[in-house]
Amino acid sequence: MDPEGEPPRIFRRAGTADLAFLDGLLEELDPFLMSGVDGANQDRALFLLAVSEVVTNIVTHGGRDASLTVEVVLLPGEARATIEDTAPVAVIPWDRIALPAADAESGRGLAIAREVLDELHHHATDTGNTWSLRRVLGPAS
Amino acid sequence: MNLIRTAEGDVCVIRIDGRFTASGAPLLRNAVSDAIDEGSTRIVVDLSDTTFIDSSGLGALIGGLKSARVAGGDLRIAGAPDAVLTVLRLTNLDRVLLNHPSAEAAFGGS
Numbered sequence A: 001m002d003p004e005g006e007p008p009r010i011f012r013r014a015g016t017a018d019l020a021f022l023d024g025l026l027e028e029l030d031p032f033l034m035s036g037v038d039g040a041n042q043d044r045a046l047f048l049l050a051v052s053e054v055v056t057n058i059v060t061h062g063g064r065d066a067s068l069t070v071e072v073v074l075l076p077g078e079a080r081a082t083i084e085d086t087a088p089v090a091v092i093p094w095d096r097i098a099l100p101a102a103d104a105e106s107g108r109g110l111a112i113a114r115e116v117l118d119e120l121h122h123h124a125t126d127t128g129n130t131w132s133l134r135r136v137l138g139p140a141s
Numbered sequence B: 001m002n003l004i005r006t007a008e009g010d011v012c013v014i015r016i017d018g019r020f021t022a023s024g025a026p027l028l029r030n031a032v033s034d035a036i037d038e039g040s041t042r043i044v045v046d047l048s049d050t051t052f053i054d055s056s057g058l059g060a061l062i063g064g065l066k067s068a069r070v071a072g073g074d075l076r077i078a079g080a081p082d083a084v085l086t087v088l089r090l091t092n093l094d095r096v097l098l099n100h101p102s103a104e105a106a107f108g109g110s
Helices: A019-034 A041-061 A109-116 B025-037 B055-070 B082-090
Strands: A009-016 A067-075 A078-085 A119-124 A129-136 B002-008 B011-020 B042-046 B050-053 B074-078
Touching: A009 A019, A019 A041, A019 A067, A041 A067, A041 A078, A041 A109, A041 A129, A041 B050, A041 B055, A041 B082, A109 A119, A109 B055, A109 B082, B002 B025, B011 B025, B011 B055, B025 B042, B025 B055, B042 B055, B050 B055, B050 B082, B055 B074
Parallel strands: B011 B042, B011 B050, B042 B074
Antiparallel strands: A009 A067, A067 A078, A078 A129, A119 A129, B002 B011
16 A cells, blocks of 8 residues: 555556557556546656657567566556566667757657656666656646 | 548648557658659648657658658648647757648648
């Protein structure tokens, strides 16, 4: 039980790291985030955006055989996601992650995710990568 | 995501409904390419019913903009809801992809 008395709400989805997985994930995660616990809708929408960016990054760079598991925990006042993949270990040059020039057609994903999250961490595991995302949810307006 | 391409006079209107993400990005690139091949270089992307956009959707819009300009035309967006405008502002692309109130207004008077 959360200290504020409300149990966390948990969402899980696992599958192959491809665009069909991403589409299905967003289809299910969007209503999960938008229902239940109080919190500004824009915060939830930006958290969904961050999840989309990280999963797209895994799909794009993770190779054909990668799989992933997404777990989202919605607590009063914050949303957290843990994304585990079996892709080759990603080397993220965090000091060079920034929005590219306006005419760039790619390269914004992780910069956006980092911008809209309060925490974004990546670490390599024995089987791939783990991504941890957290965003504070403001009160509903 | 659904994409519908129509002609309004000499302007091509491409309407995107739903979530505009990596799976939909190639659809927009192809629609813009087809429009240009058919002689329409003034293109409006109507985002009135776009519920979500991420960096892949933004990249496709930028790609379409560049293609249209190379062909001597332009690509403009219209009707973008707050969910889309927020992401455009976040990435500073609101200065490049100016939102117009409607598809009809996007090339009005130009």
